[in-house]
Amino acid sequence: MDDPVAVQIPSDEVKAQAKRRKGWFFHPYTHLLLSIVLSAVAQLCLKKGATRTLVPEVWLGVEGLRSGWVWLAILAMVTSLFSWLYSLRFVPLNIAYNLAGLIQVLVPLGCWLLLGERIGLERLCGILLVCVGVFIVAQPLMRVEEKL
């Protein structure tokens, strides 16, 4: 279990490095939040691009690459990944995982506010159940993922 990726506790050196880089931009939680918001944004952009370029008969959406929205989504995903990796060097993994569950809230919220999707009571209840489930699973999932 000496997997270097699985080492979660920030070393003193890493902490000191974080202190040296002052300013809000280098704050780990800024990047954690950025990463979460960006992955929600990516999903919304992807949805916009997919609706515009794809026909319902096709199941593999390669054609979507013709849309600028999809490339924007890919850019957001990559940026989100780097922000996530940066924040994980300082933020304890259990906190990061719990906060990452926020995506399940942000995406439907964005669908309602930005994409004009109608979310009925039944769907809302389902979404909320998934959210609670994701939060409960976050802790044990983190432990398991280290070993996989």
Add this chain to the structure above:
Amino acid sequence: MTPFFFLVVVISECCSVAGQLFFKHAMGGSDGVGKGKLTAGIAVMAVGFFLWMGLMSKFDLSYLYPFDGLNRVLLMIGASVILKEKMTLNLWVGVTLICAGVLIVSRTGAG
């Protein structure tokens, strides 16, 4: 929701889980970055991504996104099979809630 739709969702989620694990093992090796694993990771990730995008063109995002919670359920099933990891009560409760939520969402109109 048709069984075929559900199958595509599960395949897409499996691809993204497999991709994550490939990436992790490609980066975590003691002998630098594993090129084979990295390529495999990118390949399965791409398949999962394009399947997901195909799904998105057919359904509301607020309908589709809760299915992403199955990602965790699959990871848990994988862990309990491969690692013989014990399923704690917490885990059962969480997995049950995610599945119940997805089931309820799937009953609503696909939009």
